[in-house]
Amino acid sequence: MLHFTKIKFFKNLWVGACLLAVIPLKARQQQQPNAAKPNVIYILADDLGYGELGCYGQQKIKTPHLDKLAQEGTRFTQHYTGTPVCAPARYNLLTGHHAGKSYIRGNYGLPGYEENKNENGQFPIPENTPTIATLFKKAGYATAAIGKWGLGNYNSTGDPLKHGFDLFYGYYDQRHAHNYYTTHLWKNGQPNKLNNPVINVHPELNKEAALSPEAVAAYQGKEYAIDKMTTTAVEFIQDNKNKPFFLYLPLTLPHAALQVPSADVPFYANLFQEKPQVNWQGGYVPTLYPLATYAAMISYLDKQVGIMEEQLKQLGLEQNTIVMFSSDNGPASSVGVDNTFFNSAGSLRGRKQDVYEGGIREPFLAKWPGKIPAGKVTDHVSATYDMLATFADLLNLKAPENDGISLLPTLLGNSKTQKQHEFLYWEYPEKGGNWRCE
Secondary structure, eight states, X not given: OOOSOOOOOOSOGGGOOOOOBOOOOHHHHTSOTTOOOOEEEEEEESSOOTTSSGGGTOSSSOOHHHHHHHXXXXXXXXEEOXXXXXXXXXXXXXXXXXXXXXXXXXXXXXXXXBTTTBOOOBOOXXXXXXXXXXXXXXXXXXXXXXXEOOSOOTTSTTOGGGTTOSEEEEESSTTGGGOTTOSEEEETTEEEEOSOOOOOSSOOOOHHHHHOHHHHHTTOOSSOHHHHHHHXXXXXXXXXXXXXXXXXXXXXXXOSSOOOOGGGHHHHHHHHTOOOOOOXXXXXXXXXXXXXXXXXXXXXXXXXXXXXXHHHHHTTOGGGEEEEEEESSSOOSSSSOOHXXXXXXXXXXXXXXXXXXXXXXXXXXXEOTTTSOTTEEEOOOEEGGGHHHHHHHHHTOOOOSOSOBOOHHHHTTOGGGOOOOSOOEEEEOSTTOEEEEO
């Protein structure tokens, strides 16, 4: 439950604003001008619940690398997304605006989608919209976004290359991102082929077909998209090891469809003693072991974090790199997995698309050896749209207009100088429309 005072919600949501607090820290002012700029890696999970990591109380899914990240850094217990669904949550994060000022309010995919033909993407963010990446570019950083974009296609105003990123690799369209065994990913507007057959991840199957092991096997390809994205991220780090870089890594795990390399399923199938069963996943591809597959997807996400950490160590970059991890919204309830089995939202009410705590409260971990205190747990109330102000503070730059408050004091262990939000605001226009301001 939020630990700050609820204030009166004004009628005009569109012009309501948070106080912006960007705190100049003495410690940063006293740094030498030639001090090495820290690299920043921000990893964003997709539909990961507050209770689905070991460091947040998960008992059934193994997440050793993220648990280690929590031990070596600071863990936030009251960190919130801007909106409880994918596209607007990413807009809030990148632009620093809460849902009441967000240009993107929902997952509005442009019509006519068909993989390999009409991947039009979601409604694009406007041209000249300042983002976190434009801040880092201004500070001389190499920048990359690798994973799911969801804010416009390459041939629109939402192209990530128009918003501060030097490199984009992954999915532009969220519907395309439902397929982990796609025939291609995109690299700076060009298709990058994967060795997979054409797979329809939204099939219309009868019960007999869904029960068939042969039918299930047909939705397994040879190249897993997550592996390709991680490889590209490692290459980006290697290519920029001698200069500061910002890597935004919005991986698609554990968002449906339930697809993971088959070798990762038996461990959890045996652990859960799960018997083969039909699973419709709300219109996604069938799977015989939904619980084991879902758990394996989260552990696979954890492995990617471990790969990033290992690469930093090998290159001698660990001490000067900030690694952050969070999620875009709460766990989905329509993918054929019983959230109660995993206690996915912890003790919180609600799921994805809800403005209850389970839909908006997210895990948030941050590590910077020697700077961010290790093993610390903070209940400071924060939001993903604080990150733009935080990074502007880190880079000693003036932030563009935004609704966030810099978290740098809390991150660096200076909680006494940390400013607090007067209120946080969320809205979700679908499901009949719901909003919350506290």
